Amino acid sequence: MMKAQVRAARALLGWSQEELASRASVSVATIRRQEPGAGEFSASGEVLARIAAALESAGVELVVGGDSKGPGVRFSRSSDRERLTFVLEAIQGAEKLLRSAQIASAASMDKSVARDLDQALSAIHLAARKTAQEVESFDDFVDFIADLPPDGTSDGIGADKK
Known part of the structure; x- marks a missing residue:
């Protein structure tokens, strides 16, 4: 999961970092520490799974990049x-x-x-x-x-x- 994907997903949903943390049952500090910059989230697999599940349950799909297209997000x-x-x-x-x-x-x-x-x-x-x-x-x-x-x-x- 890319940092930019999480920021974009939050923007689609209109969520703050606090809202994402609450819905994913992770600390706000984790989101604040992981989200800035480029590259991949470096959190544990469990934290990544919780974040992905929270976003997906809200209707956002994390799209894996392929061919000439990079990763992204979209409403499912x-x-x-x-x-x-x-x-x-x-x-x-x-x-x-x-x-x-x-x-x-x-x-x-x-x-x-x-x-x-x-x-x-x-x-x-x-x-x-x-x-x-x-x-x-x-x-x-x-x-x-x-x-x-x-x-x-x-x-x-x-x-x-x-």
Whole structure:
């Protein structure tokens, strides 16, 4: 694991050194001592494994360099879909709770409160539909990438052709 990879992964996630240390169950001093400069982390295998696991569980993939490309980091494909699915489920859960509250208190609810609740439910329903569309679009994008030819004519979206 390269020092630059850890710094880049933290930047993708918006994490401080303290946040990474906490999530990896290592000391902040270890991160501060290891991260600066170039080259590889020289920590123990256990510490490296904890750091890698923390980053990967947050959805960042550490990419090993090969051929003419160096090591790097990227969001893992599955984590993007998992985040969208989580958001969709949370929105749908909130919508269900509000609908239940609306039904339970319909008789005693003030008209302006009922109108506000209807507007909130409409906004939540719209958010759920848009998030569901994003999940579907993400799946279509992953299918598109999977169908790209592996013959070296393209490295994917935005790649320079040789």
